[in-house]
Amino acid sequence: MNEKVLASQPQNDRLSRENGRGCSRAEFLQRVRGALAVPGELDSAGEARRDLSLVRLVGGDADCVGLFIERATAGGLCVHRVKPNDLMKVVVQMLSACGARRVAVSVPGRVGQSLREWLAPRGVAIVSIEIDGSLDAQYDADVGITDCDAGLAESGTIVLRGDAERSRGTFIVPPIHLAILRESQILPDMLDYWPTLSDCDGIASGRDGSVHGVTNRVRKVPTSIVMISGPSKTADIEGILITGVHGPREVHVVLVDDR
């Protein structure tokens, strides 16, 4: 069993051992097993089925859009509801209201395309986010525009992902963040978000899979998921709340009524 385990990470173990820096995976796990003394029977499948309804804060029958707006606003997000046809107009208005000259855009697909078409003739430059994988260009942007993966009514949270079409810097580097969210994307509770990530077979189900013959179903996740519940905040100096310490001081959610 240990041979199998070790084989999955030969490169790392070699790395650690050769440089005499850390210990090997086998040694490390042996320390843990030693401390556990007599490990009890592991019911991994039972653990996966554990009833979490106790922590559910919003049910499916709630007014999720209303709750989302109320709680996002309480957390410091500015929510703007728009009709689908007004989306571009409103975004352009908001950009000119804050005097944006340069924007970073992490919005794929049709909406991203129309954004580019609307912004170019209005003297708003779009900084290139597709350079050498660094966030450098976005440090000069006035506003970052992103789409969202979901909204959570429970806490007024927007969920963003970083992937092939979405930068991991657009929501955090520019001083103002503008996120486009569709009402149909709003889910009642965080518990409802995970099933929206597609399932894939366990990449490595470890000892559990072989012992119990249960294939461990795991979620296929993007490199980065960020759940945002307000503007960047700190209260480190005498407990006084200040926004925009590292990330944006303003976060606007343009909520598109697509229902």
Next chain:
Amino acid sequence: MSGSRVLTPDLPFDMSPRADVAGRDVKLQQFVNSATQIKDHGRVNACRAAFGDRYDAVRKLAGEIKQHTLDHLDVYLDRFIDNATASGALVHFAADAAQANAIVLGIAREIDAKLCVKSKSMVTEETGLLAALEAIGVKTIETDLGEFILQLDHDAPSHIVTPMIHKDRTAVARAFVRELGAPYTEDPAELTRIARDHMRRQFRSADMGISGANFLVADTGSLVICTNEGNADLVVASPRVHVAVVGIEKVISSLEHLSVFLKLLARSATAQPMTVYNTIITGPRKPDDLDGPQQVHIVLVDNGRTEILREETRELLRCIRCGACLNACPVYRKVGGGHAYGAVYSGPIGAVITPLFKGLENYPDLPQASSLCGACFEACPVYINIPAQLIRLRRLLVERKLMPGTTRVAYRLWAMTLRRPWMYRASAAFQRIVLRQLSTSSEVEDRAGVNDRVSENGRDMVSSAWCAKLPGPLRAWTLSRDMPVPPSGSFREWWANRDRGSDASRRAGRP
């Protein structure tokens, strides 16, 4: 005192000098008192508002989930390592602090790092990573605003969540003038902007980012990092290499379970429904990803955790570092925050895990730094019975003869007296006589009316006078509080008289 020495004092550590100094610092008392009370009330309100009557059941559930993971930590760690490796991250294993630092220094050398940006990681405080990096010439900037200010001011954090709970704005203003050449201002917004501008330049040119992690998700091999400032999001995305230094107890099984902890963490720590940025990172930049670091290293650290993993103390590893027990603790408030605990982890949880990490003989005062009021247990979102663990350590202090000799003699005498009724009566009578003797002296303040109560038969049973100054070793008690003067008779005498008295009145009242 330099910042690092505050949390790594000479051992064995003596808590009382620091507690004494803090006890006399009125300003510090006010700060820590109001900051912790506001947070404590906020936590109760936020948790009750969200979970209502279910709150205790939710805390138990969260505790059970984490306990299950710890009970099978070998399996879940194994699974995490497999999935993190499959996502492209490089996982390293550090048995102790020296190995953890050596691994990170090795990575820094390999990638030829010059400038490193760092978000909060309690483990790196344990290992003293910053000093080690500085020693090989890698400049490292703490980016959490509080930690950044402490780093500038060569000071040490005094709270897990709000590290500069002991500092006011003038200290920040002076540090910024001195270290950053900024114009003097006491405006928190302006001070924050100065820090932002300074750190932005560092983020932009940093080649290595170091973070901790709040959770490790076994099923997906993900790191979960929670910050309100968003500094971790820059740390993990801006530099080309990201190194996460994480304790093994952070593993949970699935993303579903993560919801339980994210819902509790922010409410317990800062009374927010959700931390502003909850970031879930799975591996380095993929071939078709737009950006992100080229390498993600995860350094799994033991450094004493497998000792605590033993059955009798395992529950302590459920801790999610929310700081709720610090805010709830009357002792933490009174000793002026975390510095009095002389270690990385302070407050009630620190009073238990520090002796376990560093040796009970090195921190014999910490298990005593509690009134056992139970507020920490009530505040804990993962239902850790801290008072029971404190009592366990106190028992070990006695068993290992780590109590001071005078205390041991005193308790032996006490036990001897309690076993012999005649001795008890005699010593109580002696105490009454001596203390009442003192109460007639000029050192006694008469505070009549404070405690006056008259028993049925007219005898004054509760004293109205106080001894302000006792002789000999008892002086320590009266230095900070007065001793009430005992009544002339003992409780036993009073009880006997009372029975007779009431029998008499019953006989008189009823034919």
